[in-house]
Amino acid sequence: MSFGRLVVSGAVALLTALAVAGCSSGSSSSTPVTTAATPAAGSGTAAPGGANQLQADYQRVIADVLPSVVQITTASGLGSGIVYDDKGDIVTNAHVVGTATAFTVTLANSTKPLDATLVAGYPDSDLAVIRLSSPPSGLKPATFGDSGKVQLGQITLAMGSPLGLSSSVTDGIVSATGRTVSEPDTAGSPGAVIGNMVQTSAAINPGNSGGALVNLDSQVIGINTLAATEPETNGAAAPGIGFAIPASTVTSIANQLIKEGKVTNSGRAALGITARTYFDQDFRPAGAVVVAVAGGGPADAAGIQAGDVITKVGDTPVDSLNSLTTALASLAPGDRTTVAYTRDGQNRTAEVTLGTLQTP
Structure with missing residues (x-):
């Protein structure tokens, strides 16, 4: 199984769109579409009163949050974003922004396009902030929760503009937490490796990125x-397996981008080395060789x-630079771990207290 950022550019078939990088869609629509099916009961049948209350909860949450979710359009695609503050700052994925510096934003409660410009992006965590050039009155910033309190089985709603259908909502549950996921390569560059992601069964489709x-x-x-x-089905979507960057990472990175215009504290674990993939005598990847x-x-x-x-970090084997990055993404600065390595053909281990990944 592999992972695709849901970005679509141009008129692309839906299955193809699911396999390419990013969560933006080349098509657009101003017609709000809301789909929220009640999750199946675990055992027994919910009483009518309970079902009515759950429906009321869904409708309340949608009314509360959907006005804070926007559609972002660039020259090459379309994605989603979240109103971060009343100054017009909007947080989204870096892959939605791409190389663009100017954007068109459509609010959930309006069809009038608004101009926005790039504040800054941080591709290592796939996050970016853009800012409305003339923020309208009545902007409704979203409320971000505590990622540490997210629990398996919690009901979730995914909001955004899948396939250009603005103000769409799907539902599901938290399927897992703490996932480490590698994004696909883009233009020959390795994709970001993001740790501590929230896995959800809520449908996430092209255009949902940044929502x-x-x-x-x-x-x-x-x-x-x-x-x-x-991959065995030519990159067709695997239903019900989507991932979201946790709110704690979003707020930490967004606050730095807004205040400093860059990230000064990545919050990501690091060994303090420069490395590349090591190949053995048979030209097979066999570790990460330390360059500096x-x-x-x-x-x-x-x-x-x-x-x-x-060759190993903790219990995770390392056979390439990418696998080393993945192993570190699941850890945090200050964690103590065992690093296995070879020197002059001899196997060695070292106990390492991890530092913080330095940003350019």
């Missing part, structure tokens, strides 16, 4: 970013040197 994953307390618990695809070690960094303090080949 809101919401709980029944009307809180955004994540930004819809990825959907799973199945930052003086005074975690690897340096643990005695790791340039030329060492890292």
Whole structure:
């Protein structure tokens, strides 16, 4: 199984759209479409009063949050975003923004297009902030929840503009937390590796990228970013497997982009090395070879040197630079872990206290 960012450019067949990078759609529509089917009961049948209350909860959350979810259009595609503050800042995925610096934004309660410009982006976490050039009165910023309180089985609503259908809503549950997911490569560059993602069964389709994953307390618990695809079926969507960047990451990165215009604290674990994929005598990837070690960094303090080949981090095998990045994405700065490596053909291990990934 692989993962596709749901970005679509131009008029593309739906199955093809699901397999390409990003969550934006080339088509557009001003007709709101809301779809929210009541989840199947676990055991027994819900009483009519309970079903009516659940429906009322859905409708309340949609009324509360949907006005904060916008449609973002660039010259090459379409995606979603979330109103972050009353100054006109909107948070979205970096892959929705792409290389654009100017955008058209349509609010959920309006058909009038608004101009916006790029504040800054941070592709390593696939997040970006854009700003309305002339913010209208009555902007409704979303409320972001505590990612640490997200629990398996919680009901979720995914809001955005799938396939250009603005103000659409789908429902599901939190299927898992703490997922580490690698985005697909783009233009020959490796995609971002994002840790601690929220997995949901709510349908996430092209155009949903940058939209809101919401709980029944009307809180955004994540930004819809990825959907799973199945390589054995030519990249067709794997239904009910979508991923959202957790709210804690969103708010941390967005606050820095707005205040500093860049990210100064990534919140991501690092060894303090520069590395590349190591290939064995049969030209098979067999680890991550250390090219350089930052003086005074975690690897340096643990005695790791340039030329060492890292083969495992904790219990996770490492056979390439990408797998090393994936292993580190599941950890946090300050975590202590064992790093296995080879030096001059000899197997070694080191206990490393991880640092913070430095940003350019």
